[in-house]
Amino acid sequence: MAHVVVIGLGLIGGSLARDLRRCGHRVTACGRDAARLAPAVGLGIVDAVEADWQAAVASADIVVLGVPVGRTREVYARIGPHLSTQAVVTDVGSTKSSVVRELKAASGRLPAHFVPGHPIAGTEHSGFAASLEGMFAGRTVVLTPTGDTDPAATARVTALWQEVGARVLTLTPEQHDAALALTSHLPQMLAYTLMEQFAETPGALAPLVGSGFRSMTRLAGSDPVMWRDVALANQAQLSLALRRYMERLGELAAAVDAGDAARLEKLFAAAQAAYRQLPPA
Template identity: 45%
Template sequence: MIVQRLAVIGLGLIGGSLARALRSAGAVAHISGYDPDPSRRDDAQRLCVIDRVCDTPAAAVRDADLVVLAVPVLHTVEALVDCLPACKLEVVVTDVGSTKSSVLGDVARACGELPPWFVAGHPIAGTEKSGIAHSQADLFRRHRVILTPHEHQDRTALALVTRVWQAAGARVVEMDARRHDAIFAATSHLPHVLAYSFVDMLARLDGSDEIFPNAGGGFRDFSRIASSSPEMWHDIVRANAASVGELLDRQIGELQQIRAMMHEARWDELKALFERARSARERYLAQIE
């Protein structure tokens, strides 16, 4: 048993999957949960993912040893402020947001300074499907979880959160928060912006009704992340706007260069760019397989 009493605030894909994973690992004795949306609370109850679904955040966190804030990233600090007065003194709180500098900044502002018991985390898992109905016990298995310890970090709190994620099957990595945000702007946040933008552009073309039925497997995979939660991704892009904006500028610049190659019939350069990209992706696949 790693945690006696766990509280999950935010009963979506991530919160639900963590509850399932810890329960199936026998790592937790009791799980309470809260979500501001009554229909999500009903889902959690019906699916038996949470032992006790509560009507207020305070009721959910009372007696909890560990509180996991699994809400869209811009709501993290609000969720923290809502439940903090009801928490035990020795509580450990962690989050699952996809951006880390913004969360640490928000928490520092709300608490005066960064509290030792707050551990910032980001599980690199999830699908384009949202909601506790899609939660699964093995969502984190063999995935990375990034923790970004801060200057006032209590090492015991950090160790607890590490063990919890390991019990869920994840591989825990520590990283500086700003470095985290730059890396995930590149591998995750920018691709979401590109995918949303591409699908929206297509949908607004004349004759788009005829376009979509002719889309094949390439389109399907390329656009998969455009089915992700707009609320969640709005929060992420907004919370990491500096890093995402810088990369978006670079991406626009690169596309303008491709446009110039096409205009000026510099086809060998275009082919060389395609070849460089394929090689880079093959190196990536070799690293992860």
């Protein structure tokens, strides 16, 4: 049985805590407001909540950072000096190059025991009360160790995620960020933008909202602070993805303006074919 400390008990941290407890591990939660986290014990999400971060991580085998990517450096600086020599640290942030860059800037190199990670799972909800047992079963978790990372640390974090049913994929931080800009960050921006446009006349349009619109905008219910940090942390790749998407929207608008039925059908058929090639969720 390992002692796992989760700092930042949100949707992902809470869901992982549930699964780790089910697997027999002892889980302690830390956060900015220990009193706010206290109900997580009664809900069976964690074994304990600790207000003293340093004391918590001193006995930890594994520390999981579930904080927004913009706070990773700050949080690691707070706990780093108090970690045991056997502890490994990982995170669950949606960008990886920025995390590596920030930690290198703080210490000159990525700490050998730090394994950057990102579970490709979640919902539009936030907070530990929205956490779900079994969220990671059959899901992909990306790890992005660098040349500074101890292979033994990577192996331990890999085993942690596999224990809760996840498939582990190893990429470079740059590969991860380029891919997630398209598959995660761009859809999030589109959902926010579409919902913002809808909000200009919500009263008139609300009775006409169907399942398609709800599916397209579900992500707009996500935490805006977290996604602000993600957008800025993956700025270059997200900007590129947004511009490529705008080019495609321009092509679509031109076809609509021209009444070009053949072009529209070709675009839609190509998209349909690509969609049908996606693996099952």
